[in-house]
Amino acid sequence: MSERVTTPYEGRGHTTWDPDAEIEAPLHLHDTPVPAEWIDYNGHMSESCYLLAFGDSADAFFRYVGIDEAYRAAGHSLYTSETHLHHRQEAGEGEPLRLTLQVLDHDRRRLHLFHEMRHRDTGVLLASAEQLLVHVDIAAGRSADMADDLHERIAAIHRAHAALPTPDMVGRPMGIRRQRQQ
Template sequence: MPETTTDAPKIEPKAEHKAEPFRASIMQIEPQWIDYNGHLNMAYYNVMFDRAIDQLWLKLGIGPTYMKERNGSTFTAECHVRYLREIHLGDPVQVSVWLLEADDKRLHTFEELRHATEGWLSATSENMSLHMDMTARRVAPFPPDIQERIAAVTRAHSAVPRPEGIGRSVAMPSKR
């Protein structure tokens, strides 16, 4: 995502939030992302998920300006991606993000990548992000104002039906 000069938080801690996931801007598949199989290479699904998270982080006030002014950032500690249906060049896509849970140092998110006009599900990504004190390069609590924003969004997202796939693990199908 391009560097921004401000992280003007648009989410107020006490504001009422709609019971819906965060929806990132519609993205286009870039030609260099298509692999020799003629579809989107797996690495670029993660690029789009990351761009969507960056957009949510801006709304929470934890984007590039937060890093510069408050020396805080997030690192991904764990990621589980499921590839469910191929995406091709020319397909418009949109990522929806649920902030499932949060504590003073961690954010648990779930993302769905869907075809933006037809609505079908292409991939999901479930992540655990850690808040980092970038001066010490250690996990640290979010500042209270950020914790309030995160809590407001988590409350709103808790009213949304949970998408299928949360908590899945990688395993061979059981034989019956």
Template structure:
């Protein structure tokens, strides 16, 4: 890594870094899907093809996850207690291009949860036209950072996740999830 790359890597930050979580309201209606993050395609996200670089889609989906974490109550104060959520696996499907200055709207659904894992599904839309640009499916794990291993969610955090999952599991809209990557070979007829 050259010096310029090292400086650039240190500047990579979540849009929500340093922001406090708001108290979770168990009485509030949970939106299906959640819409917690919006942004605009930045100059630094555009590649030599004049559209958003593939790595920047992950950056935006990561910011959507961070907005979700704040919604749950996970912020810098929570992490200072030695716990966080790490990504185990991500699958991104690129459907349409996004170019410099275009507005993006992200949605998130909690597909499943157990005592230490989350399965979430993001969709990225053009905020003006409504066109679906990409989606991402992620498996996340709650981690004890000092032990360096998976750890169960606290009862309070798990209760919040269960409320969200209950609302999101009622959504009958099909989700493009668990796609298998491969070349679909057609036999000649």
């Protein structure tokens, strides 16, 4: 393993914002095969590695809207406040993953995202992640409004995603739902 967790987009090419381009709905900014080091004792992708893949897709999204090393160095960042993962199917070593991302909601400080991970070739849904993120002033250690340009980009993506259906697991609590007879 490397010294720390790196993302595929640190210092490398990524999709950048183009104010004239049509916005994909949902956004598709990240693909990856399942690396060998993500495999657990069951012979499948380990549960916590799903979050690494979703995190890399989120990082591609951050860079797309302009949150990169320079943005963070200037004092602001997006922090995750909640993540709710749904694991649907196993993934084996080398299987191609296709990640998509939908902006469900936002305000000046908060961002509600929904990710899907599918098998790139079969389209089978492998996992989803619902996330709540907060824009923060790093030094002050508290939430802070986004600057206008960032907020407008996120608002434009939110408008482009308004036509997408809201996935049925969004906002759903976790629990053991029992049938009446059980």
